[in-house]
Amino acid sequence: MAQAQKITPRAQDFSEWYNDVIMQAELADYSPVRGCMVIRPNGYRIWELMQRALDDMIKASGHQNAYFPLFIPQSFLAKEAEHVEGFAKEVALVTHTRLKATGKTGAAAVTPDPESALEEPLVVRPTSETIIYAMFAKWIQSYRDLPLLLNQWCNVVRWERRTRLFLRTTEFLWQEGHTAHADEADAEREARTILGIYRSFSEDWLAMPVITGVKTESERFAGALRTYAIEALMQDRKALQAGTSHNLGQNFAKAFEVQYQTAAGDQEYVWNTSWGVTTRLIGGLIMTHSDDFGLICPPRLAPVQVVLVPIWKSDDERAKVLEVGERVRGDLQGAGLRVTLDARDSLKPGAKYFEWEARGVPLRLEIGPKDVAAGQAMSARRGGGKAPLPLAGIAAAATQILDEMQSGLLGTARERREAASIRGVTKSQFIEFMKDKGGFAYGGFCGDAACEAAIKEETAATVRVLPDPEFRSPEAPATCMWCGRPSIAEAVWAQAY
Numbered sequence: 280m281a282q283a284q285k286i287t288p289r290a291q292d293f294s295e296w297y298n299d300v301i302m303q304a305e306l307a308d309y310s311p312v313r314g315c316m317v318i319r320p321n322g323y324r325i326w327e328l329m330q331r332a333l334d335d336m337i338k339a340s341g342h343q344n345a346y347f348p349l350f351i352p353q354s355f356l357a358k359e360a361e362h363v364e365g366f367a368k369e370v371a372l373v374t375h376t377r378l379k380a381t382g383k384t385g386a387a388a389v390t391p392d393p394e395s396a397l398e399e400p401l402v403v404r405p406t407s408e409t410i411i412y413a414m415f416a417k418w419i420q421s422y423r424d425l426p427l428l429l430n431q432w433c434n435v436v437r438w439e440r441r442t443r444l445f446l447r448t449t450e451f452l453w454q455e456g457h458t459a460h461a462d463e464a465d466a467e468r469e470a471r472t473i474l475g476i477y478r479s480f481s482e483d484w485l486a487m488p489v490i491t492g493v494k495t496e497s498e499r500f501a502g503a504l505r506t507y508a509i510e511a512l513m514q515d516r517k518a519l520q521a522g523t524s525h526n527l528g529q530n531f532a533k534a535f536e537v538q539y540q541t542a543a544g545d546q547e548y549v550w551n552t553s554w555g556v557t558t559r560l561i562g563g564l565i566m567t568h569s570d571d572f573g574l575i576c577p578p579r580l581a582p583v584q585v586v587l588v589p590i591w592k593s594d595d596e597r598a599k600v601l602e603v604g605e606r607v608r609g610d611l612q613g614a615g616l617r618v619t620l621d622a623r624d625s626l627k628p629g630a631k632y633f634e635w636e637a638r639g640v641p642l643r644l645e646i647g648p649k650d651v652a653a654g655q656a657m658s659a660r661r662g663g664g665k666a667p668l669p670l671a672g673i674a675a676a677a678t679q680i681l682d683e684m685q686s687g688l689l690g691t692a693r694e695r696r697e698a699a700s701i702r703g704v705t706k707s708q709f710i711e712f713m714k715d716k717g718g719f720a721y722g723g724f725c726g727d728a729a730c731e732a733a734i735k736e737e738t739a740a741t742v743r744v745l746p747d748p749e750f751r752s753p754e755a756p757a758t759c760m761w762c763g764r765p766s767i768a769e770a771v772w773a774q775a776y
C-alpha cells in the first residue's frame with residue numbers, strides 16, 4: 280500500500296487530500312507565477328473531452344464560436360457601473376509595451392521603457408462582455424440580425440488572492456457565451472436554455488448532480504439583471520458553483536449603444552445574456568467522486584477508460600498474454616473505447632494497479648496465463664468489483680460496465696447530496712448544521728440582503744440559489760428561517776468554495 284499512502288485520507292484533511300489526488304494523477308502543477316496553474320496532459324485531456332462534449336451541445340442549440348482579443352481598453356470596463364465595481368479589484372493591467380536594459384544584473388536588468396507607456400492602459404480580460412458588446416454595436420442594425428448567438432473558448436485573468444488548483448486560479452480556461460436578443464422574453468429563454476444545457480452536461484458527463492435556480496441580488500453577476508446557476512455539493516459537504524447563466528437585461532446594450540431597428544422602424548436596445556463554465560469543473564469532478572486511492576473519473580470523461588495489465592513470469596507466458604492483450608486492445612478500440620495496454624517490464628502488476636487507480640482509470644482488465652487458458656480476462660472496476668469477462672464479446676461487456684459505472688457514479692453522488700441536505704430548518708438547527716457537518720440547508724428566506732449578510736457573518740453560509748420548482752420542498756416555507764419575517768422564497772444555503 281506504499282503508493283496509496285502518498286494520498287492523505289479525506290477524513291484526515293480534505294484539502295490536503297484534494298491536492299494529493301491532483302499531484303498523484305498528474306492533473307496539474309503549481310506554476311512559477313503564484314496563483315497560476317499548469318494543466319498537465321492528464322488534466323488537459325479531461326478538459327478536452329469536456330470541451331468537445333459541451334461544444335457540441337452549444338453548437339446544437341444554435342450558437343457559433345468566435346474569438347475576441349485578450350486585451351480590453353480600460354475605458355470599456357468603466358462603461359457599465361456595476362460591472363466595473365465587480366471586477367476593478369482583480370484586473371491585471373498592461374501599461375507598457377517595451378522593456379529597457381538598465382545595465383544592472385539580475386531582476387533589475389530590465390525595466391519598463393517609460394517611452395513605451397500606453398496612453399490608455401489595457402485590461403487583460405477578466406470576462407469579455409465589454410469588448411464583445413462593443414463589436415455587437417457594429418454588427419447589429421436590424422431585428423433581422425437577431426438573435427446573435429456567440430460563444431468563445433479562451434482564458435481569462437482574475438487576480439485572486441487565495442488560489443486553489445482548478446477551483447480558483449488567477450488565469451483559468453473557460454467558455455463564455457454572449458448573445459443579443461430582440462426582447463426580454465427571448466433573452467430569458469436563452470439564459471434558461473443554457474442553464475438546462477449546463478445541468479445536462481454536468482449530470483450526463485461529469486456524473487455530478489446539480490441544483491438549478493436563481494441567485495440572490497448579492498450573489499449575482501456584476502451588471503446582470505438575473506443570474507442563474509448550477510450548484511453541486513462536494514464530498515466535504517461544501518457547495519461548488521459549477522456554472523452560471525446571466526440575463527443581462529439592457530444594461531450593457533445601453534452602455535455600448537447596441538441598438539436595432541424593429542420591424543415597425545423604431546430603435547430599441549437589445550437584451551443580452553452571457554454564460555460560462557470553467558476549468559473549475561475539473562475540481563468539481565475530483566471532489567465529487569474520488570477516494571483515498573486517488574482520482575475517480577467518470578468513464579465518459581476518462582482519458583483512459585480501460586487499462587489492460589498483462590501478467591507473466593516466463594518469456595513464454597509474456598508472449599502469450601501480450602498477444603491476447605493486443606487483440607483485446609484492438610477489440611476495445613474498435614468499439615470506440617480509449618484503451619492503454621500497460622506492457623512495461625519495469626513495474627510489477629501491483630504497482631501498475633496503484634498507478635492506474637490513482638489516475639482514475641475506470642476499468643482494469645488483468646490478463647494472466649490462466650486467464651488466457653480460460654478464454655477470459657479479470658475485470659476490476661475502479662471503486663470496487665472484480666469479475667471474469669469472457670474474451671469473446673469483451674468490447675460489448677466492457678462498454679456495458681462503463682455505462683453502468685457512469686450512471687452508478689451519478690446515483691451515488693445524488694444519494695450523498697440528499698443525505699447531506701436538510702429541509703425546513705429552524706434558525707437553531709441551521710446554526711448547528713453549519714457548525715457541525717454542513718451541507719445543503721433548505722429554508723424560508725425574507726429576501727433581505729442584510730439578513731443574508733448576517734447569516735454569512737455568523738455561519739459562513741451563503742444562499743447558493745433560490746431553487747427551481749423541481750428542487751423545492753413540498754411545502755413552501757412561510758417565514759424566514761433566520762429573522763422570522765415572511766418568506767419570499769425557499770433558499771438553499773451552504774458553505775461554498
Ligand SMILES: [Zn+2]
Pocket residue numbers: 724725726727730731759760761762763764
Ligand atoms: Zn430574514
